[in-house]
Amino acid sequence: MRRSPIVLFVAVGLLLGLSAAAVAAPKKRLPPPPPPVPAYNWTGYYVGGNIGYSWGNSNATFSDPLLAVLGLPGASASLKPDGLIGGGQIGYNWQANNTWVLGLEADIQASGQKDSANVNSNVLVAGHYTINLAQTIESKLLWFGTVRGRVGVLATPTIWLYATGGLAYGGKNLNDSAVFTGTFPGAFAFSSTDTKTGYTVGAGIEGAVPNSTNWTWKLEYLYIDLGSQSFTGFETAIGTNYTWSANLTDNIVRVGLNYRFQ
Numbered sequence: 001m002r003r004s005p006i007v008l009f010v011a012v013g014l015l016l017g018l019s020a021a022a023v024a025a026p027k028k029r030l031p032p033p034p035p036p037v038p039a040y041n042w043t044g045y046y047v048g049g050n051i052g053y054s055w056g057n058s059n060a061t062f063s064d065p066l067l068a069v070l071g072l073p074g075a076s077a078s079l080k081p082d083g084l085i086g087g088g089q090i091g092y093n094w095q096a097n098n099t100w101v102l103g104l105e106a107d108i109q110a111s112g113q114k115d116s117a118n119v120n121s122n123v124l125v126a127g128h129y130t131i132n133l134a135q136t137i138e139s140k141l142l143w144f145g146t147v148r149g150r151v152g153v154l155a156t157p158t159i160w161l162y163a164t165g166g167l168a169y170g171g172k173n174l175n176d177s178a179v180f181t182g183t184f185p186g187a188f189a190f191s192s193t194d195t196k197t198g199y200t201v202g203a204g205i206e207g208a209v210p211n212s213t214n215w216t217w218k219l220e221y222l223y224i225d226l227g228s229q230s231f232t233g234f235e236t237a238i239g240t241n242y243t244w245s246a247n248l249t250d251n252i253v254r255v256g257l258n259y260r261f262q
Helices: 005-024 065-070
Strands: 044-063 075-079 082-095 100-125 129-156 159-182 186-208 215-235 240-260
Touching (some): 044 129, 044 215, 075 100, 075 129, 082 129, 082 240, 129 186, 129 215, 159 215, 159 240
Antiparallel strands (some): 044 075, 044 082, 044 240, 082 100, 100 129, 129 159, 215 240
16 A cells, blocks of 8 residues: 555654754753863962970089189080070072972071070188189070072972071070179189081971961971080289180971962
8 A cells, every 4th residue: 555645744744844943943051161170280479477495405614713713613514495486487499390399588587595504613722711602604506597498398388398408507696694602702704605607408398388378387396416615704813814615406396387479
């Protein structure tokens, strides 16, 4: 049985109409994908502040010919000055690639670090002259600063571990007060403040504050050696010089917060 040409034409017309409707219907547009999150980059200048604690060693030695004449030994003390520190830093970092970060940092610190010791000695001269000497020796680190290079590796894109080292400098103060009692009572005191230079080495970790591209935190340890401080004074009693010397090494642990300029 043959199909009617009319039925065939109707079917073809329906198909053409559906195709035209599909072409004419507007296509639903999908929203554009979000832009990629930019990779964190450590390159740039920064400024910040820090606070911490320091502890060290200062070996002080006092030599006076007058004491030798009187039969008294020179004074010496092993001091361990410690205290709070705080200050500010400025620097620049350069991220070489996805692994290495290099930097240069300078800082200046106020210090409350100090320690003192009492040294007592006595002698019996010619069998009946008694001489007692009581000395108080004090060592202080008044302030210090460093200029250091930093080199480190990225543990994650936003945290890096670094080694650091360079120049250290600081103001040191040494005080001595002495009281003679016994047959020949008396007293003397002197103080010396000096700025010394030395070196520093250390290590630290720095990371980005969560949800911030400008603020970073850091935790750092430094070892500082400011060398020896010495001075000479004139002993008028017998016309000779007395000498003082003291060295200072220091350990510093501090936390800091930096603001990065981009």
